[in-house]
Amino acid sequence: MLLILDKDGTLVTPKSGKKFVQYPQDQMLLPGVEEGLLKTLDFGIEMVIASNQGGIAMGYKTEAQAIEEMIFCMNLCPSTFRFALFCPDMDGDQCILVTPTGSFEPIGKGTKDASLMLDELGVNPDDVPSFYRKPEPGMLYAAMLKIGATPEECLFVGDREEDEQAAEAAGIEFQAASYWREHAAHTCL
Ligand SMILES: [Mg+2]
Numbered sequence: 001m002l003l004i005l006d007k008d009g010t011l012v013t014p015k016s017g018k019k020f021v022q023y024p025q026d027q028m029l030l031p032g033v034e035e036g037l038l039k040t041l042d043f044g045i046e047m048v049i050a051s052n053q054g055g056i057a058m059g060y061k062t063e064a065q066a067i068e069e070m071i072f073c074m075n076l077c078p079s080t081f082r083f084a085l086f087c088p089d090m091d092g093d094q095c096i097l098v099t100p101t102g103s104f105e106p107i108g109k110g111t112k113d114a115s116l117m118l119d120e121l122g123v124n125p126d127d128v129p130s131f132y133r134k135p136e137p138g139m140l141y142a143a144m145l146k147i148g149a150t151p152e153e154c155l156f157v158g159d160r161e162e163d164e165q166a167a168e169a170a171g172i173e174f175q176a177a178s179y180w181r182e183h184a185a186h187t188c189l
Contacts, residue, residue: 001043001045001046001149001153001154001155002045002046002047002048002143002144002147002149002153002154002155003040003045003046003047003048003154003155003157004047004048004049004050004140004143004154004155004156004157004172005047005048005049005050005156005157005158005177006049006050006051006134006156006157006158006159006160006163006177007049007050007051007070007073007084008020008021008051008159009159009160009177010030010157010158010159010163010177010180011029011030011033011049011073011076012027012028012029012030012033012073012076013027013028013030014026014027014028015027015028020055020060021069023065024065024068024069024071024072025072027069027072027073027076028076029076029077030181031181032180032181032182032184032185033077033181034076034077035184035185036180036181036183036184036185037077037080037184038077038080038185039184039185039186040080040184041079041080046082046147046149047080047081047082048081048082048083048084048085048143048146048147049070049073049074049081049083049084049085049086050084050085050086050134050139050140050143050156050166051070051084051085051086051087052086052087052133052134052162053066053069053086053087053088054087054089054090054133056088056089057088057089057090058090063088063096066086066088066096067096067098067104070084070086070098071098071100071102074098074100075100078100081100082099082146082147083097083098083099083100083146084097084098085097085098085107085139085142085143086098086139087132087133087134087138087139089133090133091130091133092130092131092132092133092136092138093130093131093132094106094108094132095107095108095132095138095139095142097142097146107142107146108131108132108138108142114128114131114132114138117138117141117142117145118141120145121141121144121145123141127169128169134158134162134163134165134166135161135162135163135165135166135169136166136169137166137167137169137170137172139166140154140156140166140167140169140170140172141170144170151170151171151172152171154170154172154173155172155173155174155175156170156172156173156174156175157174157175157176157177157180158174158176158177159176159177159178164176
């Protein structure tokens with residue numbers, strides 16, 4: 001099984017009280033998250049993060065800072081996450097995979113890689129025009145391919161409509177972040 005989680009507003013909130021994360025360390029886990037992640041870990045369920053990082057394209061942060069931000073977030077609850085994926089552009093062209101120990105790699109760049117991935121999944125490219133950026137399902141597809149999970153084996157948890165739409169597009173069950181934070185510590189998925 002695979003649990004995919006959005007980051008901002010789902011797992012963490014800015015420590016500074018600002019609307020957006022100001023720097024990589026400006027993140028704290030929301031109540032219920034740590035307990036939920038540890039419970040999920042107990043069940044041997046894989047966990048990954050899928051995060052839009054449009055702030056890079058808008059000039060609020062660099063790609064290197066976003067990578068640090070992912071690493072810091074994953075290490076707020078050590079040994080839980082396999083990796084984080086983020087989309088740094090507004091067109092959904094790219095996706096970067098970051099591990100908790102700090103290695104990172106672009107796992108898709110441009111339409112060529114996206115087409116190969118869609119081929120493997122048997123998805124019509126016309127159905128996902130911008131691919132990686134949520135509400136498009138590209139990051140969820142990438143997470144499933146990397147872990148080797150089918151949509152039926154996944155749950156995606158997020159706090160925004162774009163998360164729910166991405167889950168629906170990928171054929172994955174969706175759960176609202178507020179509900180997950182309240183219940184994950186007490187139940188299996
Ligand atoms: Mg969010």
